[in-house]
Amino acid sequence: MTHSSTAPTDLPVMLPATYRGPDALGYCRWLAAMPVWALPVMAGLVLIWPTLVHAQTVYSTEKIMGIMAKWLPLLITKGFSMNVVISFFTMLLGTxxxxxxxVGRVSDNRYIRGFSWLVVQLFRNSPWLVLLFIVMLTLPFEIRVAGTYFSVPDWMKAVFGLSLPIMANIAEIVRGAIQSVPSAQWEAAESLAFTRRQILWQIxxxxxxxxxxxxxxxWYAIMTMATPLVSLLGVTELVTLSRQAMEAEGNNPSLLVPFYGFALIIFFAYCYPIARLTMRLEKKFAVKG
Amino acid sequence: MDIMKGEVICIIGPSGSGKSTLIRCINALNDVQQGTITLEGYDVHDPKLDKLELRRKVGMVFQQYNLFPHKTALENVMMAPLKVLKEPKAEVEVRARALIKKVRLEGKENAYPGELSGGQQQRVAIARSLAMNPNVMLFDEVTAALDPETVKEVLLTIKELATDGMTCILVTHEMGFAREVADHIYFTDKGVIVEHGAPDTFFDNASDPRTKKFLGQIL
Structure with a gap:
């Protein structure tokens, strides 16, 4: 911070001019701002829930605990692990x-620039669920490559669908970052006879x-939190499995809060450290520039 | 305006008079709108000219140094010969170390630009340009952003370069320096060359009233 004068008044005009545009880190800022004890409190609420409903249902606390204990390992290994896998591949593809x-958004070829702009506008703010439906229902269930058929599993289609908005949003991050580098850097490199492509990728x-x-x-945190969307399309992941487990246990309403509460907790537990780390890195890089 | 090989030219004039534009045209950073520039057989004003080819022969140093902040001093100097001229790394490194020594920054090879003073950064920038073995060096107000005490070391480096026979074109506000090193001085105002001549004649016997006024304000 170069500006550190203590203003004698708090009049808005006395404050240093700062840009208050859309917050590139809004989601993580919100998540990271939660206290660390939010997690045990959430877990505690879910744990005492069975006791609270005890009086109203035939399911005793012990029975609900027993059902949860039976399903938890499966929910984690076959359910949440799929959410993580989907989020990884989505991020990989989207990045x-x-x-x-x-890079296409800042190309000197106006057709590439125009095309990239169109793609970004198309996917950046479209409803994710609609994109998912389109991809899931239009992609073939198998792809023929050189005479052999490869089946495309559902979760892979989900990855394609989710990576579209991620792609568009990351494109904007890349464009913003490129344009944040002073144009003098381009000039210096140009004067050393670097080509445009070399300047972009090497400097x-x-x-x-x-x-x-x-x-x-x-964006990784936002997208990970959104992965349960694919349960609507029948992809096996945490929420799909939770629903199936409840069905297997007789669909008793007193199971809803423990099961979905567990889903909330595990997503929180996974994304919260990411959000904290994001804010830490933001601070660290802001100092070094 | 004709510049011979090995000559040192200083361009002076009030701000907005087109000094920087002129030298930025020489390595095609700005487009030539009218008129012609010929550099060793290259028609710089020709829009079809291979700019990259031209820029290999013309080194340029900027007011704000513009070093690559993510590379060390040595890497900054080595980068263009490695990536643009595709020369072998070992050879380039020897030359880069020699250049850093030449601009008297021995020991600062592994420092990042952010760790160097303005004058040091500017000397790295000079070494970086020299690494391409240019035939002409352009200096665009290279001391204007520096602290007074570091101006000297940069000017000394340029002076040595001039003594070595490098063709130099400088845009500068350092009148004393211009008088000392330049073979020829050009004074520009509002986009045209108003007056030019050898340093002593120029500074002592300026004939055009605009030149006199400018020198009167500065000296």
Whole structure:
């Protein structure tokens, strides 16, 4: 911080001019702002729930605990692990495609620039569920490559669907980062006879790489929290499995809170450290520039 | 305006008079709107000219140094010969170390630009340009952003370069320095060359009233 004068008044005009645009880290800022004890409190609420409902249902606390204990291992190994797998591959695909698209947004070829702009606008703010439905229902269940058929599992289609909005948003992060590098860097490199492509990949992008990490992680957290959407399309993951487990146990309403509460807790437990780390990196990189 | 090989030219004039634009045109950072520039057989004003080819022959140093902040001083100097000229790394490194020594920054090879003073950064920038073995060096107000005490070391480096026979074109506000090193001085105002001549004649016997006024304000 270079501006550290203590203003004698709190009049708005006396404050340093700061840009208050959309917050690139909004989600993680919100999540990271939660106290660490939020997690045990949430877990506690879910635990005492069975006791509270004890009087109203035939299911005793012990029975609900027993059912949960029976299903938890499966929910984690076959359920939440799939959410993590989907989020990883979505991020991988979305990052590669988003990087290329973001570079396309600053291309000196106006057709590439226009096309990239269109793709970004199309996918950046479309409803994720609609994109998912389109991809899930239009992609074939198997793909023929060189004479052999490869089946495309449902979760892979979900990855394609989710990576579209991620791609578009990461493209914007990349474009913003590239444009945040002073144009003098371009000039200096140009005067050394670097080509445009060399300047971009060897000089500009390495400089803004760090700047891109926090907003990139922010999108990872947002997208991970959104992975249960794919349960609506029948992909096996945590929420799908929870529903099936409750069905197997007779669909008793007193199971709803323990099962979905567990889903909330595990997502929180996974994304909360990511959010804290994001904010820490943001602070660290802000100092070094 | 004709510049011979090995000559040192200083361009002076009030701000907004087109000094920087002029030298930025020489390595095609700005487009030539009218008129012609010919550099060793290259028609710089020709829009079809291979700019990259031209820029290999013309080194440029900027007011704000513009070093690559994510690379060390040595890497900054080595980068262009490695990536643009595709020269072998071992060879480039030897040359880069020699250049850093030449600009008197021995021991700062592994420092990042952020760890160097303005004057040191500017000398790295000079070494970085020299690493391409240019035929001409352009200096665009290279001391304007520096602290007074570091101006000297940069000017000394340029002076040594000039003594070595490098063709230099400088845009500068350092009148004393211009008088000392330049073979020829050009004074520009509002986009045209108003007056030019050898340093002593220029500074002592300026004939154009605009030149006189400018020198009167500065000296």
């Amino acid at each position: 590669i495609a988003g990087l290329l698209l973001g 500009i992008l390495p400089q803004c790489f760090k700047r891109m990490i926090p907003p990139w992680m922010n």
